[in-house]
Amino acid sequence: DLSNGVTTKQLTATTDPKGASVSWSSSDKDVATVSPKGVVTPRKAGKATITAKSGTKTSSITVTVTGQLPPDPVAKNTVYASKPSGWGKIYAYVYTGDGATAKNNAAWPGVEMTAPSTTDGCGETGLYKYAVPDDLASGAKVIFNDGGSQQYPGSRQPGLDYNGGIVKWDGSSAALAAVECTIPVPVTSVSISGDGVSGGKLS
Template sequence: YATKPSGWSKMYAYVYTGDGATAKNNAAWPGVEMTAMAAADSCAKAGTYKYEVPDLGEGTYRVIFSNGSGSQMPGASQPGFEFSGKVSWDGSSASLTAITCTATPPVIKTADITFSATADLKTGE
């Protein structure tokens, strides 16, 4: 999850593990365009940007956020933010924050139901 910095029209996440010959990434630079959430979920409010990180195997995961055309965080030639689990970026800090998402129990709607029955009992039957 991330808050888009002011002045950025788009938001991308470039996620990678390893370096050199062992490096794996989610896509070529600038990464994958993040999705602005239309509605809040159990982790973040509407308007926050979201990206589901693919499984890149074992190793240290890092992310670089960018606008796709020059601006990025961390800066050029800097390693990406290291992370594991669910994290968020506030759009300006030099680090990520681990987040705990609260599960929202499902809403179960109930209805009033009325049963009526009649019985006609006769002796010996």
């Protein structure tokens, strides 16, 4: 069950003569992989056939993976963003105040945003994100940029208003939009079945 994290399964092939070399393969490495020593690692929900081969003999089992990996935690003050076309990277420069009272999250261009994750806790898998420090989560401004000459809002323009919480920028709008997190619900288990399988052993 991927909802409990990635748990491996050790398979053992019994050969005749005993100790003969065995090679392992998976029919779908996106669902489950198998190491040269027969350790199966689930990757995503689905089914994969794991095959053990020794000489001219082969034997296979079916691995069923269900559920999904636990979502990544999302900080209470998080900014998501869609990287504009033509930008190689995307940074978030967050600041408050002006002059002697000014504070920022880092020197320009700010902090590079994290690449999209398939296990994002808010389900925003196609967006980059940045967890804003709590002391910058009120009365702040955000400027998105590529670390070079491109930025939004434009040069010498104030950043987009940010007052804490989980928000996102669509890559072109002049305002941040609130994000309502939808947490995926994990389910069931990982099972291994097939003829000649007993206690995780393949014979």
